[in-house]
Amino acid sequence: MDVNIFSTVSVVFVMAIPAAAAALAMSKAIAAALESMARQHEVRGSITTTMIIGLALIEALVIYCLVVSLILMFVNPFKS
Numbered sequence: 001m002d003v004n005i006f007s008t009v010s011v012v013f014v015m016a017i018p019a020a021a022a023a024l025a026m027s028k029a030i031a032a033a034l035e036s037m038a039r040q041h042e043v044r045g046s047i048t049t050t051m052i053i054g055l056a057l058i059e060a061l062v063i064y065c066l067v068v069s070l071i072l073m074f075v076n077p078f079k080s
Contacts, residue, residue, distance in 0.1 A: 007076050011069040018065040025058050 033051040037044050071077070 003076070007072050011072050014065050014069040014072065018062050022058050022062045026055055029054050029058070 029051060033047050037047050040047075
């Protein structure tokens with residue numbers, strides 16, 4: 001198998017799987033936060049802050065995967 005094809009396929013999987021997982025995790029976190037805000041109005045600020053921090057950590061995973069995919073795409077460590 002050609003190294004360029006392997007690198008391209010790797011980039012596709014490195015970005016597609018974490019992006020889909022992050023989208024599902026973010027939607028679940030937002031749904032849970034909205035449900036808890038609807039139940040307890042007085043702790044809305046605390047829940048919002050915690051949700052935003054959690055969403056930022058989930059998004060950090062996708063950013064790390066983007067960096068790895070850019071390395072695979074442009075630096076191509078498999079090339080000899």
